[in-house]
Amino acid sequence: MNRHLLSMFTAVALLAVHTCAHAADRPPVESFFAHPDVSFVTLSPSGRYVALLNRLSDSKQALVVRETANLEKVTVVARFDSLRLRHIEWINDQRLTLTLKNTQIEFEGNDDQIAVDRDGANLTHLISGHWDHKQETTGSFIKDRVLTADYMFMDVTHDGSDDIIVGKLSWNNIDQQPQAIHPFRLNTRTRVLTDMLTGPQPELVRDWLFDAADQPRVAVTRGKGRCIVYYRKGQQGPWSEISNRDCLQDEIFDPLMFDNRNTLYVRAGYKGRTALFTFDLDKKTLDKEPFVDIDGFDFTGSVEQDLANKKILGVHFVSDAASTAWIDPAMQAIQKKVDALLPGAGNRVTCPRDCREPAAVVVTSKSDRLPPAYYLYTPADGHIIGLGSTHQAIDRKQMGKRDFLHYAARDGLQIPVYVTMPPDKAAGPRPAIVLVHGGPYVRGGSWEWDAEAQFLASRGYVVLQPEFRGSTGFGSAHFRAGWQQWGRTMQDDLADAAAWAVKQGWADPKRIGIMGASYGGYATLMGLARNPDVFRAGVEWAGVSDIKLMFTDVESDASQDALRYDMKTLIGDPLKDPSAFDDVSPLAQATRIRRPLLMAHGAHDRRVPVVHATKMHDAVRKTNANVEYVVYPEEGHGWRREEDSIDFWKRVDAFLDKNLAHAAD
Structure with missing residues (x-):
């Protein structure tokens, strides 16, 4: 294990429990946005031990293992300084593997992987998050060497051994993101690396699915707008194609898992939504009826199985x-x-x-x-x-009620929305926030705890979180309705959410704000430009300001495949009609933004490079003096460092209190 990693990952002997005092009326920002007090709670394969991450009194973290039969028997395995735990898995009852992120390195990936016994002994550094081209690897077997950052953790094995599965990433000469991953089996004690594939195999595989014996059996490729799935019957068998579709235009076919009886579970289209099916691998057909189908919702979830006894126990899902x-x-x-x-x-x-x-x-x-x-x-x-x-x-009494509802957009489309109300009762309409999710082609939320929504509600705001058209999770028609609708009907849905809340008597029409990150930041800027009569203030972070820049900025991590296929379908084609993006790009509408605006960005953002923010800030400032702007020098696409997250939300709190909570116009 190298000295650099050792300096940030050190064993400790005592565990301190972090506690915070409750605020009398407004819970402090830290109680929402500090790093978790407890997280990554994971049972060992036998259930005799439980691992969890504890926050210490000095705000650092410690990984501890407790015996489930007697929780007072505690072993502190390790303490983290500038490394943060991203993932933990039990390899077997004796050994764990941890994925760690160096907070001093912005880029996604570049993770360190280690393995350690549950008593803290035999800590082995497996993958370095630092590029070291002197350690380029060749051949199928590598002993006593730390793998370079072009490897990543994929899964644990399930045979009781000390092995895990890692993937070697490969790149083309253009894209920042890897184009393929190749699976290897890695012994976490000896560091022996063994290729899991022999003979001819599909090219440019983005994802692998392993059976219950930890053999790669399904390969998923994506290129030139097509998603192709391959399957092989046995460890040495030939690969055959079981699905070949346009990634966006055709019905989804998304393999999720094998069970212990060699059944493949697939998320596939059904009655205008997605459902969970079993798939006949011999006939290469889906079962006629879904295994799980949720009326009104796409299937999102996972299968819970008893690996030792080859039995499906149930299905976790989200409606x-x-x-x-x-x-x-x-x-x-x-x-x-x-x-x-x-x-x-x-x-x-x-x-x-x-x-x-x-x-x-x-x-x-x-x-x-x-x-x-x-x-x-x-x-x-x-x-x-x-x-x-x-x-x-967090005190439950200081939090507000959250409901799942629908409202009608101006064209009649029913839009799902989560509404979080302030905890106290009010005699009349309140200030409100339309909180816009990123993506945008993802599902925004669920009924359960949402720190951002509850923070805003604790400050007295009604929080509206629309699942605007283009959001996934609510059927293919809802998803497709948002194609090439940035700044158009997708934007109308947000203004319509505000009007609906006013009609319900919840929101004061003169005190409605809009905020969000990434696409939500874009929608905030467009909302202030298009609907200044609706949105009286805005907060955006990591937001897109110029759609054309998404296609042309060399610092962006968008792949050539995404630019040529996915983004043209979902957003539009800049070559066919370049001027069309001017009408829906906030940068081109900057002079129309006269309402108060708070902007924030990470200096190392590769998804939406900081040039989006600098250009937008300079343009808005020419006609609007009420613009606050902060760049976090160590951040990327969002906030990873605790101090930055807390600083940002304190700024949000003060900005909204000044410009929205008590505004008369």
């Missing part, structure tokens, strides 16, 4: 809120008992790998007014013990 449908009677009984012990919350139960008679299960409990809290439930005696919350200073 308006997260839930689980259990097939296994024993798990149904456990869920019922847990829900009785933790009423009023969504309680996700997670089994260890051997779930026949689990020693313990982990419960992640959260609601609209409470951030995730973790519990250990032991089915044998029915006891449940709290392990802590991600944000322990």
Whole structure:
């Protein structure tokens, strides 16, 4: 293990618990946006041990392991300084693997991977987050060498060995993002690296799916606008094509997992939405009826299985809120008992790998007014013990109610929306915020805890989070309705959300603001330019200001494939009609923005390079003096450093209080 990593990852002997005092009326910014107090709660394969990340009194982090039969038996495995934990998995009951991010390096990827025994011994550095071209690797076997940053963690194995699966990334000579990944098996003690593939194989594979024996059986490629899925019957068998489709125009075919009986589960189109199907690998056909289908929602979720006993237990999914449908009677009984012990919350139960008679299960409990809290439930005696919350200073009484509703856009399209109300009662309409999700072609939220929405609600704002057209999760028609509608009907949906809230009597029409990040930042700028009578102030961070720059900026991480296919379909073609983007680019409309504006950006943002912000700020300042602007020098596309996140939300708090909360016009 190199000295640089050792300086940031050191063993400790004592664990301190971080606590915060409750504010009398307005919870402080830190209670929402500080790094979690407890997170990454994960059971060992047998269920005898639970690993979790604890925040220490000095704001650093420590990885601890507890015995589930006696939680007082605690081992502090390691303490993190400038490294932050991104992912943790048990390799077996003795050993864990951790993915770590150096907060001093902005770029996505460049993660360190280590493995360590549950008592803190035998710590092995597996992948370095630092590029070192002197360590270029050749051949199938590498001993006693730390892999370079062109490797990444993919999965653990499930055979009880000390091995994990890593992928070697490859690039073309143009794109910043890798074009393919190749799987290897890596022993976490000896560092022996073994190629998992032999013979002819598909080219430019973006994703691999492994069966229950940890063999790569499904390969997913993406190129020139086409998504192709290949399958092989056995470890040495030939690869055959099972799906070849236009990635956007055709019905989705998204392989999710193999179960222990060699059944492939696929997310595929059904009645205008996506559902979960089983797939006959011999006939290469979907089952006639879906395994899981949720009326009104695309299937988003995962299958819970008992790996040791080759049994599907149930399916986790999201409709308006997260839930689980259990097939296994024993798990149904456990869920019922847990829900009785933790009423009023969504309680996700997670089994260890051997779930026949689990020693313990982990419960992640959260609601609209409470951030995730973790519990250990032991089915044998029915006891449940709290392990802590991600944000322990949050008081449920200071949080507002959150609902899932619909409103009609001006063309009649029904738009889903999450509404979070302030916790206190009001005699009349209040100030309101339309909080716009990024993407934009993603789902924005769920009913459960949303720190940004609850923070704003705690300041007295009604928070509207529209799943505007173009958002995924609500059927293909809703998704397609947003194609090439940046600044047009997608933008209308946001103004219509504000008008709807006024009509409901919730929002004061003279005190409605708009805010968001990435696409949400773009929509904020366009909202202030197009609808100054609706939106009286705006906050944007990491926002797009010039659509043409998305296609031309050399600092952008958009691939050539995305530029030529996906973005032309979803956003528009800059070659066919370059002037069309002027009407829907905030930069071209900068002189129309006269309302107060807060802008923030990361200096190292590669998704939306900072030139978007600098050009926009300079243009708006020519006609609008009420513009605040901050660049965070160590950040990328969003805030990773705790101090930056807290600083930003303090600025938001002060800006909205000054320009919206008490504004008369």
